[in-house]
Amino acid sequence: MLAAIMFFGFMTIGMPLPVLPVYVHETLGFGSFVVGVTIGIQSVVTLLLRSYAGRTVDTRGPRNAVLTGLCGCAAAGVLYLVASIMPTPPLALGVLLAGRVVLGFGESLLLTGGMSWGIGLLGAAHASKAISWQGVSMYTALAVGAPFGAYLLQTTGFTVVSLVNIGLPSIAFAIALRLPAATPVGGTRLPFFKVVGLVWRPGLAMTLGSIGYAVIAAFITLFYASHGWPGAAFALTLYSGTFIAMRVLFSHAVDRFGGRRVAMCSLLFSAIGQFLLWGAVNPHMALAGAGLTGVGFSLVFPALGVEALRQVPPQNRGAALAAYSAFFDLALGLIGPMAGLVANFFGYASIFLCGALGGVVAILMIARLPHAGPGAAPGDSSAGSGH
Numbered sequence: 041m042l043a044a045i046m047f048f049g050f051m052t053i054g055m056p057l058p059v060l061p062v063y064v065h066e067t068l069g070f071g072s073f074v075v076g077v078t079i080g081i082q083s084v085v086t087l088l089l090r091s092y093a094g095r096t097v098d099t100r101g102p103r104n105a106v107l108t109g110l111c112g113c114a115a116a117g118v119l120y121l122v123a124s125i126m127p128t129p130p131l132a133l134g135v136l137l138a139g140r141v142v143l144g145f146g147e148s149l150l151l152t153g154g155m156s157w158g159i160g161l162l163g164a165a166h167a168s169k170a171i172s173w174q175g176v177s178m179y180t181a182l183a184v185g186a187p188f189g190a191y192l193l194q195t196t197g198f199t200v201v202s203l204v205n206i207g208l209p210s211i212a213f214a215i216a217l218r219l220p221a222a223t224p225v226g227g228t229r230l231p232f233f234k235v236v237g238l239v240w241r242p243g244l245a246m247t248l249g250s251i252g253y254a255v256i257a258a259f260i261t262l263f264y265a266s267h268g269w270p271g272a273a274f275a276l277t278l279y280s281g282t283f284i285a286m287r288v289l290f291s292h293a294v295d296r297f298g299g300r301r302v303a304m305c306s307l308l309f310s311a312i313g314q315f316l317l318w319g320a321v322n323p324h325m326a327l328a329g330a331g332l333t334g335v336g337f338s339l340v341f342p343a344l345g346v347e348a349l350r351q352v353p354p355q356n357r358g359a360a361l362a363a364y365s366a367f368f369d370l371a372l373g374l375i376g377p378m379a380g381l382v383a384n385f386f387g388y389a390s391i392f393l394c395g396a397l398g399g400v401v402a403i404l405m406i407a408r409l410p411h412a413g414p415g416a417a418p419g420d421s422s423a424g425s426g427h
Contacts, residue, residue, distance in 0.1 A: 041219050042158055045106065046177035048212035049150050052113040052143065052205045053082075053178075054185025054280075056120075058273050059193045059201055061261050064136070067198070068129040072262065073380040079258040080376025081137060085144025086151075087369035091232040093152040094362030098229060098355065102160060103221040105153030110209040110216065112146025115139075117205030124198045146209075148369075151178075152362045155345075159357065160222025167349055168299075171342040172291040176284050183280030190273040230352070235359040236366075239348035242299075243367035245405045249307050249340050250371035251398035252314045252333050255391040258376045260330065263388040269323040275330040282334035290339060299343035304406050306343065310336025311399030317392035329392070336399070341368070347409070 061075045096105045119139030126132035151174075158170030192201045236243075256279055264272035293302050313332030320326040348364040349357060379391040 041215055042154065042161070043173060043177045045110075045212045045216050045219070046150070046154050046174055047181050048208045048215070049106075049110055049113055049146075049154075050178045050181035051185045051188075051208045052117060053147060054182035055189035055192075055201060055205060057182070057257055058186050058190040058261050058276060059198070060136070061258070062193065063198055064133065065262070068133055070129070070133065071380075072259075072383050073377060074133070075262070076258055076376040076378075076380030078133075078137065078140060080372060080374070082140040082144040082147065083369045083372030083376070084374075085141050086148040087366050089145055089148040090152070090362040090366040090369065091359075093148040094232060094235070094359035095229075096149060097152050097156045097358030097362070101221050102153040102155075102157035102358070103216065103219070105149040106157060107213060107216055109146045109149030109151075109153060110213045112142050113150065113209035114146075114206050114213075116143035116146060117202050117207075117209070120202035120205055121199065124202055148362075151365055152358060155361050155365075156358045157219075157222050161220075164349075164354060164357075168294040168342045168346045169291055171345050172287050172294075172339075175338070175341060176287045179280045179283045179287075183277045183284065186276040186280070187273040230356050230359065232359055232363065235352060235356055236363045238351040239360055239364050240367075241405075241409055242344040242347045243364050245303070245402045245409070246341065246344050246364065247367040247371045248398045248402035248405065249303075249310065249337065249344075250368050251375055252310050252392070252395035253337050254372045254375040255379050255395050256317075256330060256333060257372070259379060259383060259388055259391060262383075263317075263392075264323070264326070266388050267323075269326070271323055271327070275323075275327055278327055279330040279334040282331045283338040286335055286338035287342075291342075293339060294343050294346055299345075299347040300406060300409055302339050303343040303347075304403050306336045306339045307399045307403045307406070308336065309333075310340070311396045311403070312336070314392045314396035314399060318389050318396060320389070333395075344406075 060078055064070050064075050064078050093105060116139040119135055119142060123132045123135040126135055154174050155171055158174055159167050162170050189201055260275050261272040310333050313329045313336055316329030316332060317326055320329060345364055349360055352360040382391050382394060
């Protein structure tokens, strides 16, 4: 049931990805930089609220955080609907950006609360599986939501897309009310800035490794359009499909081989995929690049996430997940506008070169991380304390 909650919740994040760039660029008439801001502002807000999300999870419980986050996701759909009836493009953009801000609030609580809820129900020894399966739900929602959102936009319009973005989190909310809560772990809470200091190394590697995902999410639609190629939504679907397949088939890899080695191997595949997108001369080559990026990025988040959890006591697990996830938000929030500027000067292909180079730098950084054996339980602050 938790997987269903995450699926319906993250559909509100997946559906707008192919929709908003087209709506902002073609319907409202704004350029690539504004498109990047529209996509990226959600993650900036999510980043700024990570401390609040972690504190909410650790003190009020993950179930409460998820329920509140779902309300935020539904409210974002309401603001999308209001934007669709605004009389001028600037007003529509302003309301749309407000919706993205509210969605960032919802995502922060939903993501941190969902991971912590899964760990609480499965146990800390299975943290990598809890993180991995949340990712399966999240990226299944992306795989289904991207083409579904594009289809709704083409056949019914932006208003219907907005209505669906209201209904899906409402369904998830009803399901969440029936799921048992996970009791917060007692003990002394570390200040959030101290938690950040414990997890910054795997977090920064995650930021660099996330560039490839960020540029695919924000610009694959316009990249395809710039070449006159069809199938941009399918590229997002293929990325998500390979991502999900890797999570399903190899979710045990982190426990078996350790997060450090799994992350390095995964980022190598992701970088190769980004190089293929950079040099793509036809849509088939671009599809291969998107698929390889999905294969590579799939296990990076749980692999480095488990390493981050090993640095903190159990009662600070929510804060650790929030701090670690904040680096992912940082990537999405900053890279969207920055990639838009790069695309304006050098073309859309150049942003995938940036993604490839980010992956290479992340590999070099992870190679310098302290070794932590796969047997150490996440949430045990004595494990992996080689920092």
